Amino acid sequence: MNTKKRLNIKVIGMGLILGMFFLLFPGDSGAENTQKTDHGIYAELLAIYVQNGVVDYAGFKKDEKKLDRYLKLFESTDVHKLSRDDQMAFYVNAYNAWTIKLILSGYPGVESIKDLGGFFSGPWKKKFVNLNGKVVTLDHVEHDILRPTFKDPRVHFAVNCASKSCPPLIAEPYDGSRLDEQLDRSTREFINDPKNNYLAGDKLYVSSIFKWFSEDFNDNVIGFFIKYADEPLRKQLQARQGLIKVKYLDYDWSLNGR
Secondary structure (H helix, E strand, O other): OOHHHHHHHHHHHHHHHHHHHHHHOHHHOHHHOOOOOOOHHHHHHHHHHEEOOEEOHHHHHHOHHHHHHHHHHHHHOOHHHOOHHHHHHHHHHHHHHHHHHHHHOOOOOOOEHHHHOOOOOOHHHOOOEEEOOEEEOHHHHHHHHHHHHHOOHHHHHOOOOOEOOOOOOOOOOOOHHHHHHHHHHHHHHHHOOOOOOEEEOOEEEEOOHHHHOHHHHOOOHHHHHHHHOOOOHHHHHHHOOOOOEEEEOOOOOEEOEO
16 A cells, blocks of 8 residues: 555544544534523513512512523533533523522522421532433532532622522623623622621621632632722721731521512
């Protein structure tokens, strides 16, 4: 066999191998990451039933069938065909929408999301989230997907646990095309709200979120605050970094509803 024929066979062989690779792993092709998830139904519901972080669960209850139609999307969407930012938005929206569904399962009469857990476990370990063809828990979405995959501490100010001390649910879905801006806004609004965090003398009182997930903030709460705090808090923290001690506030688990 001459050199030219051997070269042609190698080229054909490589083409077949590459073809098989993209058939088996379609999500690895940049050209495939063009699918978008339609969050339109969710956007309509949030615009009507969420105001300044307060959730109208009675209204959601009336429109529960509409919410159910939206939740169906999480069962059928091929998340591997989404861009990285759209994937993160997909999972944050899934966490928040399924949390609303969980509250509705006991509403009215629910005073805290903690009322809806199992006998031996909390609500976050309850398998009821239909996602990617599996039934999983809220803990799975947050701790097995969102935190380890995206490694973005701002996620803690985007996912909502339906409680008053939780970073508020925003009145719009998260969207991959403007995810960075949305995460920044949610983080800054929570950080700079004195109901959630405040400086008193040489003590910085902060949400317990910073204690529970300290590793996500590189064990440097003050450094994180300096990055996202508005003036004059940022300058005060910068000037007294070595003197300030962090104190953690009690968490109010009562329902974030009307």
